[in-house]
Amino acid sequence: MKHPISLIIPILITIFAFQQQAISQETEPVPVTGILTLTLENIRSPLDNLHNAPWKYHPGDNPEWSRPDFDDTTWNYLSPFITQDKVKNKEWEGIGWFRLHISVPDEELWNKPLALLVNYQAGASEIYLDGELIYTFGKVGNRKEEEKPYWERDPQGFSFSAKADHVIAIRYSNNTYNQFTPVLGFSLRLSELNTAIKSRTSLLREGTTIQMVLSAILGFLMFQHLLLFIFYPKAKENLYFSILTGSSGAIVFIICQLFLIATSTPEIHTLGRFFFIVSAVMSLSCLLFLYALFYLKLPKLFWFFLFGWVGTFILGLFSFDHSSLSLTIDNDLVSFSRVTILPIASVITVLTFLELVRIMIVAVFKRKDGAWIFGLGSLSPFILPIIYGIIIARTGWELNQTIASLVILLAPIFSMSVYLARNIARTSRNLERETFERQHLEVENTRKTEELEEARKLQLSMLPETAPDLPNLEMGFKMHPATEVGGDYYDYNLSDDGKITIAIGDATGHGMNSGLVVSAVKSLFKTSDPNAGNIETLERMSQGVKSMNLKRLYMAMTLATFKENILTITAAGMPPTLIYNAEEDKVEEILLEGGPLGGFIGGDREEATFELETGDTVLLMSDGLPEMLNPKNEMLDYPRTKELFAEIADKSPKAIINHLYDACISWAAGEQQTDDITLVVIKIK
Numbered sequence: 001m002k003h004p005i006s007l008i009i010p011i012l013i014t015i016f017a018f019q020q021q022a023i024s025q026e027t028e029p030v031p032v033t034g035i036l037t038l039t040l041e042n043i044r045s046p047l048d049n050l051h052n053a054p055w056k057y058h059p060g061d062n063p064e065w066s067r068p069d070f071d072d073t074t075w076n077y078l079s080p081f082i083t084q085d086k087v088k089n090k091e092w093e094g095i096g097w098f099r100l101h102i103s104v105p106d107e108e109l110w111n112k113p114l115a116l117l118v119n120y121q122a123g124a125s126e127i128y129l130d131g132e133l134i135y136t137f138g139k140v141g142n143r144k145e146e147e148k149p150y151w152e153r154d155p156q157g158f159s160f161s162a163k164a165d166h167v168i169a170i171r172y173s174n175n176t177y178n179q180f181t182p183v184l185g186f187s188l189r190l191s192e193l194n195t196a197i198k199s200r201t202s203l204l205r206e207g208t209t210i211q212m213v214l215s216a217i218l219g220f221l222m223f224q225h226l227l228l229f230i231f232y233p234k235a236k237e238n239l240y241f242s243i244l245t246g247s248s249g250a251i252v253f254i255i256c257q258l259f260l261i262a263t264s265t266p267e268i269h270t271l272g273r274f275f276f277i278v279s280a281v282m283s284l285s286c287l288l289f290l291y292a293l294f295y296l297k298l299p300k301l302f303w304f305f306l307f308g309w310v311g312t313f314i315l316g317l318f319s320f321d322h323s324s325l326s327l328t329i330d331n332d333l334v335s336f337s338r339v340t341i342l343p344i345a346s347v348i349t350v351l352t353f354l355e356l357v358r359i360m361i362v363a364v365f366k367r368k369d370g371a372w373i374f375g376l377g378s379l380s381p382f383i384l385p386i387i388y389g390i391i392i393a394r395t396g397w398e399l400n401q402t403i404a405s406l407v408i409l410l411a412p413i414f415s416m417s418v419y420l421a422r423n424i425a426r427t428s429r430n431l432e433r434e435t436f437e438r439q440h441l442e443v444e445n446t447r448k449t450e451e452l453e454e455a456r457k458l459q460l461s462m463l464p465e466t467a468p469d470l471p472n473l474e475m476g477f478k479m480h481p482a483t484e485v486g487g488d489y490y491d492y493n494l495s496d497d498g499k500i501t502i503a504i505g506d507a508t509g510h511g512m513n514s515g516l517v518v519s520a521v522k523s524l525f526k527t528s529d530p531n532a533g534n535i536e537t538l539e540r541m542s543q544g545v546k547s548m549n550l551k552r553l554y555m556a557m558t559l560a561t562f563k564e565n566i567l568t569i570t571a572a573g574m575p576p577t578l579i580y581n582a583e584e585d586k587v588e589e590i591l592l593e594g595g596p597l598g599g600f601i602g603g604d605r606e607e608a609t610f611e612l613e614t615g616d617t618v619l620l621m622s623d624g625l626p627e628m629l630n631p632k633n634e635m636l637d638y639p640r641t642k643e644l645f646a647e648i649a650d651k652s653p654k655a656i657i658n659h660l661y662d663a664c665i666s667w668a669a670g671e672q673q674t675d676d677i678t679l680v681v682i683k684i685k
Contacts, residue, residue, distance in 0.1 A: 034077075035101045040108050043190055048119065050100070050188045055080055059096040061142060061171070066128040068167040072099050080172070082185030087177075092184060095142055095173040102166045110162040115155035115196035119187040122265045123149050123174025130166055134158055138264070144175040149264040155196035181265055204260060211256040217410060218249035221417055228424070235423075240289035241416055247282035248413065254278065276345075280309040283352045289416070290359045294368050305355065308348040315344065370419050377415020462522050464491060467653075470500065472685050473562060476653030478661060479678040480624075487514030488622045488678035489521060489555075495530040498563065501537075504680050505557035505597075506574065506622040517553050520545060521597065534559040534570035535605050538597065542572070545598035554596040558620055565684060567618065570607045572596050575623050578642060580649035582615030587646045589638075617649045617656065617683045624677035628664050636667045653681035 036053045043049065057078035064070060078091070078098075086092040104110065116127070116135065124138030124147055135158075138150030160166055174184045191199075222245040229238040254275050262268050287305055291298055363371035467475035479488050487507035494500050503525050507514035524541040532540075537559060545555060556573035569577055573596035576589045594605035612618075626641045641660070648659045657679050664677065 035103050037103045037105065038109065038190070039106045043109065043114065043192060044195075048187065048189050050190065053100050056099045057096055059091075059093045061095050062097070065097040065099065066131055066133075066169045066171070068130045068169075070099075075099065080170070080185045081183055081187055082174070083183060084181075087184065092174075094175045095140070095171075098170045098172060100168045102160075102168060103164055104160050104166060105164055107162075109160055111159050113157055113193035114159055115191045115193040116158055117155050117189040117191055117196055118152045119189055120183065121149075121151045121186040122177060122181055122184050123147065123172060123186070125173075125186060126171040128167075128169040128171075129158060130161070131169075140171055140173045141175065142173070147173050147175050149174070149176055149266065151263045151265075153200075153260070153263065155191070155193065155200055157193050176265060181269075207256055207260045211252055214252045214410070215249050218245045218252070218413065221413065222246040222249065225417075225420065228420075237289055237292040238420065240285050240292055241420060243285040244282060244289055244416075245413060247278045247285060250278045251275070251282060276313050279349075280313045283349070284309055286356060287352065287359075290356060290363075293419075294359060294363045294371070301355070305348070305352055308351070312345050312348050370422060373415050373419045373422070377412045377418075462491075462519065463489075468492065468494060468500065472564060473500070474653055474683040474685055475502075476657050476681045477679070478657045479676065480661070480673070481676045482624070482673045487518060488624070488676035489518045489557075490620075490678055490680050491522060491525055493525070493528070493530060499530070500562050501530075501534070502560045502562070502620065502680060502682065503557060504560075504574070504620045504622065504678060505555050506624075506676070506678070507555045508553055508596075514553070517545065517550060517555050517598075520548055520550075521555050521557070533607075534561055534568060535607055538570060538572050538594070538605060542595075542597040542599065548598075550598065554598040556596040556622075560618065560620060560682070562682070565612045567610045567612055568607060569610075570594070570605060572605065573599075575621055575626065576638065578619040578621075578645050579610060579612075580617040580619075580645070581613075582617070582650060583613060585650075587642055587649060589642060612684045614684050615650065617653075617681060619645050619649075619656070620680040620682075622676060622678040624673070624675040625660060625664050625679065627675060628668050628677075629671055629674070630667050630669050631671055636664060653683050656681045 034054045034056070036050070038049070054077055056072050056075035057080075058065065058072070058075045065072070080098050082092050118137065121137060124140045125136070126133060126140055127135045127137070135152075135156055137152045139146070139148035141147030170186075172186065177184045222242045224242075225238040225245070226242040229235060229242060232238070254271050258268060258271055258275075262271060284306060287302060288298075291302060360371065463479065464477065467477060475492075477490055479490060481488065489505040489507070490503065492500055492502045505518070505521055507517040507521075521541060524544045525537075528537045528540060538557065541555075541557070545553075554573075558569065558571045558574040558577060560577070561568040567579075569590060569592060571577070571592035572594045576591040579588045579590060580586075581588065590608055592606040592608060621641075626636050626638045628636045630636075644660055644663050645656070648656050651659075660679060661677070
């Protein structure tokens with residue numbers, strides 16, 4: 001059931017068989033006597049014993065033609081397998097009578113229960129045996145409105161009376177045919193009644209079993225994979241497979257109806273319309289299914305098949321209802337008859353089949369994951385019968401034909417379902433592994449978070465908790481790290497002679513590595529000689545950082561020394577210092593050259609000295625505040641920082657710090673802080 005061609009073949013074979021029987025009937029020499037001789041051997045033969053019978057035919061309608069003694073010597077011989085060419089040649093006018101003279105010399109056939117089997121009937125008939133009406137199949141009519149076609153599928157019992165000569169007369173009409181009715185007539189066969197009943201019962205039982213089992217399994221697979229798609233819409237292959245199995249189940253139902261149940265040509269035509277629709281849906285869903293599995297995106301070639309199937313479907317629907325479909329193109333009349341549409345349908349079916357084969361072959365050769373499952377599944381309808389034949393030949397053991405047919409038909413579908421189930425299982429295993437890894441990461445993250453929190457507490461413990469209480473200075477500090485462990489640093493040293501040295505630094509980056517640098521610098525700063533100058537202190541600290549071999553980890557730093565009202569500033573790669581002159585009410589920016597600690601040893605460093613007055617304020621800061629970004633990726637920048645400081649420089653250090661920090665947060669407008677922010681404010685009393 002995987003490919004549409006496998007479903008179209010039975011119908012094409014049936015039509016072909018009808019046509020071949022019609023040809024052979026017309027070419028077979030008619031016995032000179034015009035009489036069919038029946039024996040018990042003829043009746044028991046599996047061949048159609050009425051196929052080459054010398055049927056006589058006369059158009060029109062006359063009840064007298066049913067009499068066994070009617071003289072039909074002037075009638076023409078004609079096979080009741082009436083084909084379309086008989087209509088074109090006007091040999092068939094919609095209603096007529098067929099007569100067959102039968103000789104039954106074998107007395108074993110006299111009064112023996114026999115079965116009349118209707119192999120095929122496109123119209124309606126009345127069957128007379130020796131002038132007596134024994135069966136009516138449908139309603140014979142002279143016009144289409146009066147006629148009711150009917151095809152009797154079950155064997156009908158009758159018997160020959162105890163005499164040798166008999167006549168079967170059939171009144172037959174077919175006014176409801178169209179171009180998709182290749183055979184307009186009928187075909188009869190005689191058999192033993194018990195044999196015919198057993199054969200029909202067995203056929204119905206096996207056919208119904210196959211239909212029910214296939215429909216149940218395919219229906220289950222359809223709903224199962226539809227639910228899988230509903231619960232996980234990203235896996236579109238489940239949707240396509242659901243449509244594929246559903247349409248395959250519909251094809252099974254249609255074929256069983258066509259070959260087991262359908263009782264009239266109009267019913268067959270209706271089933272044919274559904275067959276066209278379902279074949280197109282099944283073919284396209286099969287293509288989409290394989291494309292979804294082995295292609296990252298839908299290839300453009302799919303649109304060719306989509307338009308091809310839709311066009312064939314539309315032409316087919318028109319053809320079922322009309323003798324031909326005509327279109328006018330550039331003033332030329334183009335007619336699409338049965339001869340045109342069937343080849344088109346065959347071509348698009350074959351092309352679809354070849355594309356499916358191509359996809360699977362390419363997938364197998366490219367070693368796509370699981371493609372071998374499709375390869376085995378596709379070959380199973382060919383491999384399994386061979387294996388079955390070998391088993392029979394070597395062991396003599398025969399598997400039930402129904403079970404064998406089900407296994408062969410379901411193997412391709414099961415291979416697809418196995419592939420999807422395998423994908424689901426692998427996805428589940430991956431989810432379990434990812435869940436385990438995520439749990440492991442959560443444990444690891446919890447551990448690291450706890451460690452970082454301990455490191456943060458350790459770093460904060462290294463910073464001064466409160467500003468020193470000095471008679472001539474008022475001080476304020478604030479640091480806001482970008483991560484748990486920051487790279488900024490501030491501290492101070494007091495000497496016995498009242499001198500205070502304030503340090504503010506910024507290590508490269510932030511996090512654990514920068515925290516390590518901060519710890520080293522704090523130790524170096526706290527153990528520095530209180531009588532040494534700022535430049536000497538910075539050089540000693542730089543040598544200490546460099547000796548730790550921290551590679552590209554450096555520390556920028558500013559040292560500000562106050563002795564009474566004299567300020568001495570020395571910088572090592574830090575942002576400028578801002579000094580507010582209260583008397584002139586202006587802010588001066590002091591930028592001093594000097595490389596960061598841990599870098600080149602022996603470089604020149606600049607130092608500046610200022611005499612401050614009461615009310616003057618000094619702002620030391622890291623680059624985190626002026627380089628804060630807003631949603632437009634714009635920096636707060638140093639000129640704007642200077643303006644913000646000037647707005648509130650006459651206030652207390654705490655108020656200045658809060659104002660600057662709040663302005664920075666407002667500027668960020670929700671953007672994440674990417675660098676540590678440290679502020680130190682000193683005001684002269």
